[in-house]
């Protein structure tokens with residue numbers, strides 16, 4: 176899935192927004208474009224555009240707490256106003272040639288009934304599946320995930336629900352799925368640090384086996400692949416600057432590499448990225 180894309184930005188032809196639609200020729204697995212916005216006609220038009228650009232799924236962001244998104248009455252701000260949200264969703268589902276899913280979170284407080292009412296309405300209006308981050312707006316991205324609140328939504332709607340929040344391990348994924356009754360789980364930050372976690376979860380769910388992480392050398396190769404793809408899209412220099420946060424996240428998942436972090440935070444070229452990765456491969460003390 177793409178990062179969240181501003182429907183207004185697409186309408187205005189904003190260059191940075193349009194870049195988010197760019198895909199490499201072989202990116203067959205990038206299937207969904209996530210949109211945010213609040214004007215029904217604008218988000219509907221954006222859905223049409225991203226479908227024309229080849230995305231096979233449109234996902235509507237109803238969970239983002241960022242001020243720049245909420246200021247537009249988009250993201251999580253929409254969850255409190257079911258009437259407005261219904262008009263928006265109806266327009267997007269009608270305009271979109273591909274299925275529309277939605278990503279939401281809990282309301283201002285866990286007991287706030289608005290998200291549950293919104294979820295029921297979303298299913299009524301033809302949303303194909305729903306991801307629910309089980310934290311309140313006030314919690315933002317930390318603290319316990321309210322599995323009961325997700326379960327209530329799972330039980331109230333006929334569409335598949337993906338439970339989200341706090342999954343760090345295959346066992347954690349299963350625990351969240353079982354506690355909520357959800358059809359699946361969605362993993363956020365842990366997968367940014369450890370993309371192989373998705374594979375570990377899939378194997379654990381299918382076969383009950385916990386597989387070890389890839390070797391350092393395998394990881395370094397995958398990270399370089401990630402960088403090469405970014406450089407194809409953005410050019411080496413820009414990609415390197417933007418890659419700092421990814422490199423830091425990858426390193427965060429590994430022990431014994433503290434001294435590499437300042438270097439990772441300054442990479443400015445593909446050669447810098449490679450040098451950090453080589454140093455990482457050479458560090459003898461490696462954790463998960």
Ligand SMILES: Cc1cc2nc3c(=O)[nH]c(=O)nc-3n(C[C@H](O)[C@H](O)[C@H](O)COP(=O)(O)O)c2cc1C
Nearest residue numbers: 178179236278308316339340341342362363364365
């Ligand atoms: C830096 C950051 C960026 C995020 N960007 C998006 C986004 O673009 N769209 C979205 O639906 N959720 C976004 N999220 C929320 C995650 O999808 C997820 O709901 C949240 O991190 C909780 O899951 P986790 O505990 O597994 O990380 C973002 C979260 C973080 C921390």
